[in-house]
Amino acid sequence: MIEQRPTRDVAAPWIIEGGQPVVGREGGGRLPAVRDGIARHARARAEAATADDAAIDAALARLHDAAYLTTLDGITSDVPVLMPELAAPGMEADVPVCAGLVQTAREGVRAAITAAARVADGAPFAYAVSRPPGHHAGPAWFGGYCYLNTAGAAALTLLDHGVATVGILDLDLHYPNGTSAVVASHERIHLCSLHASPVANAPDGRAVPHSEREALIGFEDVPSEDEYVTAVVDAGRRLAASVDAVVVSLGYDTVAGDPHGDWDLPPATFRRIGAALAATGLPLCVVQEGGYEVSSLADCSHAFVTGLLEGPSADHEPAADRPTGATR
Numbered sequence: 001m002i003e004q005r006p007t008r009d010v011a012a013p014w015i016i017e018g019g020q021p022v023v024g025r026e027g028g029g030r031l032p033a034v035r036d037g038i039a040r041h042a043r044a045r046a047e048a049a050t051a052d053d054a055a056i057d058a059a060l061a062r063l064h065d066a067a068y069l070t071t072l073d074g075i076t077s078d079v080p081v082l083m084p085e086l087a088a089p090g091m092e093a094d095v096p097v098c099a100g101l102v103q104t105a106r107e108g109v110r111a112a113i114t115a116a117a118r119v120a121d122g123a124p125f126a127y128a129v130s131r132p133p134g135h136h137a138g139p140a141w142f143g144g145y146c147y148l149n150t151a152g153a154a155a156l157t158l159l160d161h162g163v164a165t166v167g168i169l170d171l172d173l174h175y176p177n178g179t180s181a182v183v184a185s186h187e188r189i190h191l192c193s194l195h196a197s198p199v200a201n202a203p204d205g206r207a208v209p210h211s212e213r214e215a216l217i218g219f220e221d222v223p224s225e226d227e228y229v230t231a232v233v234d235a236g237r238r239l240a241a242s243v244d245a246v247v248v249s250l251g252y253d254t255v256a257g258d259p260h261g262d263w264d265l266p267p268a269t270f271r272r273i274g275a276a277l278a279a280t281g282l283p284l285c286v287v288q289e290g291g292y293e294v295s296s297l298a299d300c301s302h303a304f305v306t307g308l309l310e311g312p313s314a315d316h317e318p319a320a321d322r323p324t325g326a327t328r
């Protein structure tokens, strides 16, 4: 018999992307799939990204160097070009940039800021369906499909709205070298990353924390589903003890078949992850990072939101670990 579990009495809002043209090799088909998976949950609802340009500029000015932003703003051509001078230190340029990509990245930041403001206003969860990803974008560099740091913008928005301390929990397959660098100087932001190790986006393959507020959990071997979920549960518990809200940098490139990864988590794992995060009782603002196996993305996002709203399925998690429902 399936036990009836209490659920949160509020719908999970989700945020639409900004309607920008599909540009960039990271793939414009990703977000419709993520959005469709969320929308399959009866209690999800869509809201427009409404943060204004001034809010985007204010957040970006505190995350990125002025000269970097000026250079991006000065790109007027839609012919994609590599800019090795704007690659991460010690790294080669791996993705091109063009005017449309910069505009699309700004729309991703708009979605992240809107979602964070929604959480600051009292929503327990908001999911910014944002693209391109942002966690490899550093103070003065872009790479790995990332141009502007959306997770950092969400975290600053929460702080600006009165949240005392914010944790960024990065669950993408890849180490968030950009987020690590952009939040290093923001003392009320903590970062915890679970990722494959060695990392592809550091010159020697080794991630080094930028501050004592950064916790790194690198998996040398492909983890089993149980090992990974246990690590997420532990990270959530640590964050619950130290911060007041969480920005989840959520990647789906840990899933079997992802063209940029070699892990083999089934999409259903994200129900357990969503449930574990909800069980922290912390307000959660999700921003979309990677995940490139388009045929799996709707199942991943649907599972994640189902876990957030309903807890784990009956055949997972010992009873003691089950969320007990709304706590705020």
Ligand SMILES: [Zn+2]
Pocket (backbone or CB within 6 Å): 172, 173, 174, 251, 253, 289, 290, 291
């Ligand atoms: Zn990734």
